[in-house]
Amino acid sequence: MYQYDNYDQAMVDARVDEFRDQVKRRLAGELSEDHFRPLRLKNGLYLQLHAYMLRVAIPYGTLNSRQMRALGDIADKYDRGYGHFTTRQNIQYNWIKLDEAPDLLADLAAVEMHAIQTSGNCIRNTTADHFAGAAADELVDPRPYAELLRQWSTFHPEFDYLPRKFKVAIIGSETDRAAMKLHDIGIQLVKNDAGEIGCRFYVGGGMGRTPMIAPVIADFVPPLQMISYLEAALRVYNRYGRRDNKYKARIKILVHEIGADEYRRQVDAEFAHILTLGLEPPPAELERIKGYFANPGFEADLPDNVDLSDPDFALWVDQNVHAHKQPGYAIVTISLKPAGGIPGDASADQIRLMADLARDFALDELRVTHAQNIVLPHVKKADLYTVWQKLDAAGLANANLDLISDIIACPGLDYCSLANARSIPLAQKISERFADIGRQREIGELKLKISGCINACGHHHAGHIGILGVDRKGTENYQLLFGGSEAADTSLGTIIGPGFNEDGIVDAVEKATDVYLAQREDGERFLDTYRRIGVAPFKEAIYG
């Protein structure tokens, strides 16, 4: 893992001191809320329905056990004993007091963490493949590039006040585990015919009120020119992005309106200019960063078999454990989606337990996934049973990864001041309706995603089944979408008909799964069947 150098630490410490002074001035009446709001937002502090909410950045979703333990301790010390892992691979605390926020940030800084780039119209915290550095199908580890991107983007003076927020995701596999094409910029590390590594740039994707899939703007940029190409892509956006209308201010609107070809032409011209300036980071810096992500200490010649005689353990291995690039190791995903639970929530004790497991069994690493789960990326196969037992004792051995109860849900109207409807109660009811794990496995992979408003933090556009909560004359109403995907076969879901109330939407989801089970052909997921037979049979069953 990357470790702060003196510059990183000094920068974060200075930021804490600065914010402490800003809070002091606000509480003393020297700053109005209008003056203070952008300052607190630059430090991840929002004012939500019930209290201040702090969003902590977890760069590319990676953290070590010491950092994870600190997140658990913060949940106890400053919040109400829990935290919420988000679709941006971050963690949010819902009950923060303004006068304690500087101390909280100081505690974060002590473990090389902060809340910078979690709000505002800047380049937000970069996300990445949560299996980076571990996946058997990985071509290149994207984390050194993500770290380089972090260092370039943090406090970048030219891009600190963009027309709108800007989200970048980076992957190094053919399998897209980061919803890359639904970001402002998605970078896929690829290999050309000569065997050289390069960056493929997808620009202009996003969800929200105008969902779009990013087109390819550059097919192959040498990795040492990645930053210069980003600079060019951002500069064109910064110049022409719509600052007059926040609903048309994202880069996806610009790329859509002028067209991918014209956008590419302008970026190429800017890129050619930037290359003459010699602004790329020195190769030695990328190599220095890569050094932090080299072999974390894999042992050789480990046994590669797993005793699956315990049926519950075998089921969990089948559902939640993935192949690792290193023989003798496996990737464990800890589901934060118990039946009837709140997607992404974990208690302070659970957070500390996961930290302990990472320290003792996963070479000290954890990842947060955009699906609101936690990954132990490097677990010896010989340790899997012990890890499972410890997770099971803490209520964290839910064997439902990628099944219908592994629901992504935004905080919704229970916490969020922007929401129009609640999301979490729907997730709870659906996961309870489908609590039988045998039934879930019979249905197979089905990604269900719920947003409580059009901003789509719950990724409803990208759900095999998506649910969007709306406010209909002061009453919660839920629209149903089918056909979305945020994987390599990215697609956007479409609304299938009139909306439902809370109970009605749960029944509709169940009817949809019944249609799928009746009509599927061998090997088809729900999404495949929907794409093959279309919406009509589903509408017939749901609306009659």
Added chain:
Amino acid sequence: MKILTGNDLPSGDVIWWTGEGWSRHVDDAVEVGDEAQALIAREDAARRVNGAYVIEATRDGGSVRPAHIKERIRALGPTVRLDLSLKPADPAAGTWVI
């Protein structure tokens, strides 16, 4: 009735204007009538409230019920964590929101 709400500046807690000060309990809220804007300006300047605004509500006996579900959730707490709400011992608290 029109009532005044906002957030406590240092804690962020949801608060309601009682006619004499601010309470965490919506049932303490009072009709503000035409005084709302003057109250907001005065209380904001004194840093006793953050982001105050007026909402519609009804009073039934000793209970005040905001008209919109968002405000009812603000008044109670998250419906999915009633243990953290202002009425953790009341099994009917969640249905009050809906």
